[in-house]
Amino acid sequence: MKQPLRGVRSYRLPVEVVDPLRHGLADVSSRTIAAIIEEVPAYAEPFAGALGLKIARAVRAALGAFLDLVSQAGGRTGPETGAHPGTPMGAAVEAAYALGRGEARNGRSLDALLAAYRVGARVAWRELAAISVAAGQPSATIADFAELVFAYIDELSAASVAGHADELAASGRIRQRRLQELAQALAAGEPAHVVHGLAEQAEWTPxxxxxxxxxxxxxxxxxxxxxxxxxxxxxxxxxxxxxxxxxxxxxxxxxxxxxxxxxxxxxxxxxxxxxxxxxxxxxxxxxxxxxxxxxxxxxxxxxxxxxxxxxxxTADPSALEDLRAWALAPLAGERGAAAAKLVETLRSWLLHHGRREDVAAELFVHPQTVRYRMARLRELYGDRLRDPQWVLALTIALAVPGS
Missing domain, CATH: 3.30.70 (Alpha-Beta Plaits)
Structure with a gap:
């Protein structure tokens, strides 16, 4: 039956096992970094640039923290205490979490970082195991040591995943808020320099x-x-x-x-x-x-x-209402239903340029009814129905149905 992986927080190695590893830590760190650069192309440029020294120090610090953690002299940090920042495990987890957030801020996925963890774990284990073998450590101790290395890397990977996810969530919320501010500014008609600034802050390409x-x-x-x-x-x-x-x-x-x-x-x-x-x-x-x-x-x-x-x-409802009242004043003496029919007929007559059959078809009445109503309208308006200014005023006043 397969045994569960030992908890890296609680297991301890004897000092005589850890001391030779400390002496070889610098070489192990260098070989681990070289392997990461070679096998994870995404990290070649960061290591070569200004971040290179910081990343190298982080790798050495992670390996050093591991040795502190598994050393009996490193202080107790078991499950009952958790990964407090002041403990070796707490410091390492904090650093891994920050590394995950940094990758998200730089727009990189976790693929490269997790690949670097895998390469680092393999190479560090190989190099540290070689030191232990050379120091004459028994195979059982070296097997225990392998479990601890991979358990440690699992914890760091999980912390980096959490940091990456938290940074994406936080930056996503910030960007959504900025996009909302941009939308509000555009809807409100804010000046161009204001919306340009908001678009830049929201990383929104206009x-x-x-x-x-x-x-x-x-x-x-x-x-x-x-x-x-x-x-x-x-x-x-x-x-x-x-x-x-x-x-x-x-x-x-x-x-x-x-x-x-x-x-x-x-x-x-x-x-x-x-x-x-x-x-x-x-x-x-x-x-x-x-x-x-x-x-x-x-x-x-x-x-x-x-x-x-x-x-x-309808841009100026008040002006339209005044125009309508003025243009329809000749119908003031007509009764309600009769006046409504005359207004309906006049509107259709204007829009159809006096074509009686078209007016009748639109109003669902006989052409003779249209002729009768237009005769009455000519009585009321007289020559004004031939005056272009009056025709224009009536057309605008009656252009919108129901106006």
Whole structure:
């Protein structure tokens, strides 16, 4: 039956075993470093550069800490005390944890570091075992020693993995916060120098343009993974539209805009215009205005480019209301239902350039009904229906259905 690996924190070797190892520690460290450089290419450059001396010292310190740990003179650091920083094991684990964090900060994966641990364990064991054999140590002691070496490396590897994961998590949270700040600044229309600075802090590469999407939060969570990785998200960005999210999507223009529309179909989205990325708030403002005029129904996609006339006409609601009252003043004496039918007919007549059959088809009435109503409108307006200025005013006043 296989015996469990001995705990490196509690097992101790006699002084007569450890002393020869201490005398050979410098050579063992040098050979271990040389093997790592040769077998793990990712570490060749760091060892050759300014970090080389620091890494070499770290390797020697790790081996020295191991010998302190397994020496009876090294002080007790058993399981009951844990890896406290002041103990050999505690210091080694702390250093390994910091090494893992450093690898994450430098943008490297753990593959190279774990490979270096494996190479280091193999070479250090081979060299230390050779010293023990030369010193006449029995095979049982050397076998025990092998278990301790690999148990020690396992603990250091685990500490480095934890440090790497913690650094990635911390840096990921920091970057997400900075991306949120960037999105908020863009939505608020902050000055260019402010958003440039935030983009740099967030390590976000600016696109040429950004396009705002206004959509339900549940849809945003689904579609964002299908968009450019630089897409920024803001939840509850519009106070009077609760539950809506904003996505700022890089460069969905030209041929890619129809593709974006197809991708978003079924999610109830309003797509704003493409704008220079520092002016993304202009795209968002347009999307919000069109959403208020034409909220998507049944998961439809509403493209603001299809509603530019209505955006212009409704830009100043108060002025539009005044214009409407002035343009429709000749109908003031008409009764409610009759007046509504005359307004409906006048709007259609203007938009269809007086083509009676088209007006009748739109209103689902007989052409004779259109003729009757237009006769009444000519009585009320007189020659004003031939005046270009009056025709323009009436067209604007009645351009939006229901206005």
């Amino acid at each position: 696109p040429t343009t950004l396009t705002a999407l206004l959509l339900p939060e549940r849809a945003a969570r689904w579609v964002i993974d299908l968009l450019d990785r630089r897409t920024l998200q803001l939840a509850d960005a519009v106070p009077d539209l609760p539950g809506m999210s904003v996505l700022l999507v890089p460069d969905p223009q030209g041929g890619s805009r129809p593709t974006l529309t197809r991708l978003l179909t079924g999610h109830g989205v309003v797509i704003g215009p493409a704008r220079p990325w520092v002016e993304a708030n202009s795209s968002l403002d347009r999307a919000i205005r069109v959403h208020r005029i034409h909220p998507p129904a049944g998961g439809a996609v509403v493209d603001t480019e299809d509603h530019l006339a209505e955006v212009v006409i």
